[in-house]
Amino acid sequence: MRIGVVTFPGTLDDRDAQRAVRLAGGEPVALWHADTDLHKVDAVVLPGGFSFGDYLRCGAIAAQAPVMESIIKAAGGGLPVLGICNGFQVLVESHLLPGGLIRNDVQTFVCRDQKLIVENVDTAWTNEFTLGQEITIPLKNGEGGYIADAETLKRLEGEGLVAFRYKDFNPNGSMNDIAGLRNERGNVVGLMPHPEHAVEPGFGPDTSAAMRSGVDGLGFFKSVLNSVVNA
Amino acid sequence: MALFKKGSAAPSNVDTTANAAATPEKHQPWKELGLKEDEYARIREILGRRPTSAELAMYSVMWSEHCSYKSSKIYLRQFGEKVTDAMREHLMVGMGENAGVVDIGEGWAVTFKVESHNHPSYIEPFQGAATGVGGIVRDILTMGARPIAVMDQLRFGDVSHPDTARVVHGVVSGISFYGNCLGLPNIGGETVFDKVYQGNPLVNALSVGALRHEDLKLAKASNPGDQVILFGARTGADGIGGVSVLASETFDADGPSRRPAVQVGDPFAEKVLIECCLELYAAGVVAGIQDLGGAGLSCATSELASNGQAGMRVQLRNVLLRDESLTPEEILMSESQERMMAIVPKRDVAAFTAIVDKWEVEHSVLGEVIREPRLYINWGDEEIVNVPPRTVAHDGPVYERPVAYPAWIDALNADSSARLPRAVDAAALAEQIVEVVSSPNQASKNWITNQYDHYVGGNTALAMPDDGGMVRVSEETGLGISIATDANGRYGQLDPYAGAQLALAEAYRNVAVTGATPMAVTNCLNFGSPENPEVMWQFKQATAGLADGCLALGIPVTGGNVSFYNQTGDVAIHPTPVVGVLGVIDDVARRIPSGWQDEGHNIYLLGTTRDELDGSVWAGVIHDHLGGKPPVVDLAFELSLASALNAASEQGLIASAHDLSEGGLAQALVESVLRFGVGARVWLDEIKQVGGIDDTAALFSESTGRVLVSVGREDDVKFVGLCEARGIPVLRIGVTDGRAVLGGSAGSPSGGTASGDGTDARLEIQGVASWSLTELAGVHGGTLAELFG
Helix, strand or coil: CEEEEEECCCECCHHHHHHHHHHHCCEEEEEECCCCCCCCCCEEEECCECHHHHCCCCCCCHHHCHHHHHHHHHHHCCCCEEEECHHHHHHHHCCCCCCEEECCCCCCCEEEEEEEEECCCCCCCCCCCCCCCEEEEEEEECCCEEECCHHHHHHHHHCCCEEEEECCCCCCCCHHHEEEEECCCCCEEEECCCHHHCCCCCCCCCCCCCCCCCCCCHHHHHHHHHHHHHC | CHHHHCCCCCCCCCCCHHHHHHCCCCCCCCCCCCCCHHHHHHHHHHHCCCCCHHHHHHHHHHCCHHHHCCCCHHHHHHHHHCCCHHHHCCEEECCCCCCEEEEEECCEEEEEEEEECHHHHHHCHHHHHHHHHHHHHHHHHHCCCEEEEEEEEEEECCCCCCCHHHHHHHHHHHHHHHHHHHCCCEEEEEEEECHHHCCCCEEEEEEEEEEEHHHCCCCCCCCCCCEEEEEECCECCCCCHHHHHHHHHHCCCCCCCCCCCCCCCCHHHHHHHHHHHHHHHHHCCCCEEEECECEHHHHHHHHHHHHCCCEEEEEHHHCCECCCCCCHHHHHHCCCCCEEEEEECHHHHHHHHHHHHHCCCCEEEEEEEECCCCEEEEECCEEEEEECHHHHHCCCCCCCCCCCCCCCHHHHHHCCHHHCCCCCCHHHHHHHHHHHHHCCCCCCCHHHHCCCCCCCCCCEEECCCCCCEEEECCCCCCCEEEEEEECCHHHHHHCHHHHHHHHHHHHHHHHHCCCCEEEEEEEEEECCCCCCHHHHHHHHHHHHHHHHHHHHHCCCEEEEEEECCCEECCEECCCEEEEEEEEEECCHHHCCCCCCCCCCCEEEEECCCCCCCCCCHHHHHHHCCCCCCCCCCCHHHHHHHHHHHHHHHHCCCCCEEEECCCCHHHHHHHHHHHHHCEEEEECCHHHHHHHCCCHHHHHHCCCCCCEEEEECHHHHHHHHHHHHHCCCCEEEEEEEEEECCEECCCCCCCCCEECCCCCCCEEEECCCEEEEHHHHHHHHHCHHHHHHC
16 A cells, blocks of 8 residues: 655655555555656655745645545546645645635744544544544644634534534644544545554553553554555 | 955955064954953964954853853853763763763764854844744754654743833744644644743743654864865855954945844745765765854854864855855854855765755855864955964853852842732632633743644654654654753842752653653753843753752753843843753653543552642742742652652553643643643642641642642552652642533633533532633633633
């Protein structure tokens, strides 16, 4: 199972995403922003960071990168694509997912262990979870406030396109507590929190069982392996 | 006249070496540039003529206190002298390079250093702090290492002063902005508020990097013919400040205006530069490398040449500029960030270019290395610098400044806290505990640390609020490092020798409680003006204390930084020697957290509690008092304590360990219950009996060499035996009991608010007070957010 992980200039969590793929049992393949070749990968992760320094608008310049041409096209054909944090912003800027992400309402960068509710399990990246499952994964962003116009919000809710919602605490002022979205087909998922930081015991969020033992993020990467096998 | 200025390749008003030789009598603004008369005379003597304005700019900045360490050098030498062969055993690169390098085994090495960016951070807190992070990270990168973490040591003025919030917000968001965007986990640090830092906030930044032994790089240019390449951001008018005086001197009224003193950072450019450099190193195309920080090109060219015992020919016209109006002097001085200088063999230039092009990093070849130990810099066809590089970079002036025993210190030491009234009943004690743990310096720093990414990289094993930060270096074996930094300016004011040793002892202990073995030391010595003999005495004492302390603990100083002139008018800050200790751990999986995770464990206090409240948080917070003598330091005991902790960790006997320091036992208890939301019942009787002390001392004394440890019942006998065999006093003082569900435990990254879902536990100090953890989380967790949120 070859899972591509894209590196843009300014990407930070690419090695973490590669590790997550590896720990889930997949083979990570590094993809370069300037290269349109997807190297026959079975799925793609757009990892977190500050691509192109977040200049102009978060994700806006990366959305124009050569690799994105291929990814947008392949996503149209059903290729599973996961956008994490900056990757989510890239997906939104690429119009693979609707809406926008703005400065956190608290006006600061926020890093915390975040509880989420899994709102949809019929996607390439969430099929390992159960509907309504509570998971905890790290959140770390400065511009994670999800916005959309009323009509879009209504459609997202009506068609079940909200993939994750913040639980107990909305850290950035996102509308409807939206933490992540899926597209209609279910192959494209984007979210602000970071599943790749909750995949290895000892380096994830704290749980009641032990310090830094949370591995709830592994489900994302196992899900895509399932979906690729079943495809 | 102005008509012809722009078009000509070399403006006629450039001060060439020929011109300098021909006009020996020309007055030069050496005084405005901070040089002393004898220093200017020495430059003339070295060159055999007056310096050109470019040379004058170079010497003035390289011979400044900041770059030359001219006031501190005679004291810093002892860090290299007071060492044993055993201390050198793991030292791959010692002091003097960009950062020290320590062998941590398995073919891995780490390099780490802490540096100050105090003055810029007061003028422009956001950019000052941001570029402070950027600068220290480039130092680490320069050694051939991948930077793997950052920490920051902050001192601000009084929380109630109207200017403090400006500095706090600027500095914290500057670190957050720059560090987060670089993708380096922020794994810890210090934040202290004290009115002595009101006009002189301290912003120290630490970075650590990891490298394979064979990847070590040094800042030197030694092979004639190698190309001198400047790459990274373009050169602009940043950080030129004082050198503008030359511009106004050389140019007419229509010349450039005065330049800003503060640099502006672009973390994206630095992130790309990091990845680009690591790829250049891996390709083996770099023979020497130096980052551009203070003194910019002046420093990089002269140091590379001097270190390599060679020379260099540089064409300054080849520097890529952001601002075409810069004069040659300004280009030489510019402190534009995110720039590096590489020395590249001719045969590797094509490969070098391919890599920087891939990363879309701009570069230009400035010149080449020459055999003759001379630095020639041309502006077009005109020679503007012709100097022996060593005289610029390394043979600067050395001062033996006057030293005077402070007139006020005996009175300060005589004013002991013994005269302060103590709480007479349990209710008053309980109130004091709450007052201490909610005071700005003792309260949770979540409001700050929640703005920093500590996850990135996926290797963070410990971070704030644990005593030390810990990062995995090898994913294969789990080999990792732990770092803690400490400094207590109040102790430093009472006794700078002891103050430095107390900082060292605490940082050492903080590394030991994580399960790591302390190996090396870095420091950032923040002091007032060296021209004040009493400050110089403080500096002399602190450096002696630190050097003697390192010798006693058997760990070497690998590098550091001195920041003088931290004073407003005649009032200096407290001596604040920030000491960072680096430890190594064979497998980060055996790291020890600072708080209790399990119910029903026994709580032990290791070490001896004496009535030591002088300079304490209790004296400061409850009585606004600073006087007397700081706690006694016993470094031999710290050694045994660390070795006992290490043995206990290796045998898997301890579930948690937390150092006792500021705020004493009371503070440690509150932090330990809140870390994971596990409550406790604690009694003070034995502590009081054994130490012959009262409740106040038992709770608030800051006696050193103490650690709070929790142990599962099955390991009790073994653990107590281990301590007793090593002569470590061990007292069972309580048990852990009950579990609270806090909104992410108060100490944890998730914040300090209770979720209020009804599950709670308590901290009971028998005979004193009992609180619910929700209540404690509120008082300990909310302070900074209330002040600055």
